[in-house]
Amino acid sequence: MAAAVDLYEYQGKQLFARAGIPVSEGRVAETPAEARTAAEELGGQVVVKAQVLVGGRGKAGGIKLADSPDEAEAYASDILGMDIRGHVVRRLWLERASEIAKEYYLSITFDRGEKKPLFMLTTQGGVDIEEVAAESPEALAKLHVDPLVGFQPWQARWLCFTAAIEDVGEQKQVAAIVENLYGAFVDFDAMLCEVNPLIVTPEGEVKALDSKFTVDDNALYRHPEVGEMRDVEAADPQERLAREKDVTYVKLDGEVGILGNGAGLVMSTLDVIDQVGGRPANFCDLGGGGDAEGVVAALEVITTDPQVKAILFNIFGGITRCDEVARGILEALERMTIEHPIVVRLDGTNAEEGRRLLAEASPANLHVEETMLSAAERVVELSR
Amino acid sequence: MAIIVDRETRLLVQGLTGREGSFHATRNKAYGTNVVAGVTPGKGGEEVEGVPVFDTVEAAVAETGANTAMVFVPARFAADAIYEAVAAGIETVICITEGIPAHDMLRVYNHVRPRGVTLVGPNCPxxxxxxxxxxxxxxxxxxxxxxxxxxxxxxxxxxxxxxxxxxxxxxxxxxxxxxxxxxxxxxxxxxxxxxxxxxxxxxxxxxxxxxxxxxxxxxxxxxxxxxxxxxxxxxxxxxxxxxxxxxxxxxxxxxxxxxxxxxxxxxxxxxxxxxxxxxxxxxxxxxxxxxxxx
Structure with a gap:
């Protein structure tokens, strides 16, 4: 699974500003007192915005307009700690309030099918853009960029005219933003740069009022400053532990802890657990590993999750050898105390040797199954 | 027949002298794959399990008639390796390397496609x-x-x-x-x-x-x-x-x-x-x- 780093609104706006895209002046605050100071410094009306990596902040009450530093402080104490669709607000962005005459939408993203970057621009911004795409597709101007040629000025003109932006002053500003957004997309190895809304003020000034900025994980070596923006605290505590131990881990909601090798096989294991009536608590992908160190690290992460009642190892040995995984499991059981029942299914390279090693040691809580289905059934039974 | 690789495959391995490259190329050779060359800049003249190593893909192709390249070089050099293979007239490139930036692959794809080269991967088995x-x-x-x-x-x-x-x-x-x-x-x-x-x-x-x-x-x-x-x-x-x-x-x-x-x-x-x-x-x-x- 290719991963990407999602940035907070304020981080995306920092990158926009560096790329020459106009944004409002603002400040980050993590306490109500900081919010007050920020409002004082900014002066006048400010918007207090929850910084979370999930949509629907406004509807959830995470965005408020404050007329004074007092109000900004009061809103900040309401919003900090708020739970927005499972994301706890720990940071705010305060910026000078903007008057809005029009709301547009602009984005550039990877079109995986065409294998080209794709611009989308519409004057019907601010709302759910999927609705615009579904109900009035003619209002959505879409244009691919040949990555070998790069952005050309005609493309910005084409987008403006096709989206029916008629004011000449707006056209010029939007065209410059389109060009700079392409620059940001390429320069920061972004997978998505979205501005919704892109506003026009009553004075005719165009600027980005929000940002969604997603950067390719694989390219972070070129952008250490973006890597530092990644919010490690936003992750679940087990996910953080997993990252420290370099294990791929995802927290879910059921009772069965799952260890597998390879993303596809792990996903398939989740499905099979579900099909036999169980619910996965989490999953760890050992990847190509499977040595004792890797198995111990994964088991440590999995067993810190209090919801886990039973654990399933589903390993298909390709390059990974099943006898090594079996040794890893046995060594892990010696090095740490695990009370949970563990079901192990080994198949592929050296599977027989692996099963023999497990059978010889036969720890009391270890159950060996021959197939993926029977292992899933067994572990679900044991998780009840 | 089969597709993409078969008995006609004359394999060149970019990154043959690396740990992963040599391990898997050796396995491939043991299976019966016709592994004809390796390329590692600066290591031309060496051999890995009897496979000659060249400094450039061009030299390897000229010497061995390689028609397929397997890419095992680290992610940040992988796009470059694919461009080099294509420039040397390789018809099929199979890129195993994982972690290549998506923007690099976007350019590689759009370069390779109109040239009729078959590219499989990256980040594939x-x-x-x-x-x-x-x-x-x-x-x-x-x-x-x-x-x-x-x-x-x-x-x-x-x-x-x-x-x-x-x-x-x-x-x-x-x-x-x-x-x-x-x-x-x-x-x-x-x-x-x-x-x-x-x-x-x-x-x-x-x-x-x-x-x-x-x-x-x-x-x-x-x-x-x-x-x-x-x-x-x-x-x-x-x-x-x-x-x-x-x-x-x-x-x-x-x-x-x-x-x-x-x-x-x-x-x-x-x-x-x-x-x-x-x-x-x-x-x-x-x-x-x-x-x-x-």
């Missing part, structure tokens, strides 16, 4: 044509010669399904791991097209997973262009929804990218979809046997 040639990291012992083409986005899941097929007595013509990165050189449709044209392949098993819209495109292609039966499997029905990616992704593909949406698209185009690896192997066996005369 490679291509195996049982009994003929193995290029990459697929464990060949799981598979055996036969008439089922297997194409997949995932490594271990491919091995699982191949293993289940082999246990049912169903062999394979070629196994192609296309990789799961945002930009891959060969799509499902590209590989299905080749299986359709391959006389040795009688049935195709396609293994997809959540995300993107390639399975949906494949579904339409299968109905419109394929005479051979296709059986599919999709992983990720219960996978947690991905990170918020804004709305642009869904608008482009016009699909949610969920396993359910993919299964429905495939079934709507007449493709049978198994709900787990065991079932998909069983379905494939059923179709294969039904297709056998007598």
């Amino acid at each position: 490679g291509v195996l044509s049982p009994g003929k040639s193995n290029v990459g990291i697929i464990p060949a012992e799981i598979f055996r010669e036969g008439t089922v083409g297997l194409v997949s986005r995932s490594g271990t899941l491919t091995y699982q399904i191949g293993h289940e097929l082999t246990q049912l007595g169903i062999g394979q013509s070629s196994i192609v791991g296309i990789g799961g990165d945002p930009v891959v050189g060969s799509s499902f449709v590209d590989v299905l097209e080749r299986f359709e044209a391959d006389p040795e392949t009688e049935l195709v098993v396609m293994v997809g997973e959540i995300g993107g819209a390639e399975e949906e495109k494949a579904a339409a292609f299968i109905e419109a262009e394929m005479s051979k039966p296709v059986v599919a499997y999709i992983a990720g029905f219960t996978a947690p929804p991905g990170k918020t990616m804004g709305h642009a992704g869904a608008i482009i593909s016009g699909t949610a990218g969920t396993a359910r949406a993919k299964k429905e698209a495939l079934e709507a185009h007449g493709v049978r979809v198994g709900t787990n690896p065991t079932e998909v192997a069983r379905l494939a066996a059923e179709v294969a046997r039904a297709g056998t005369p007598g």
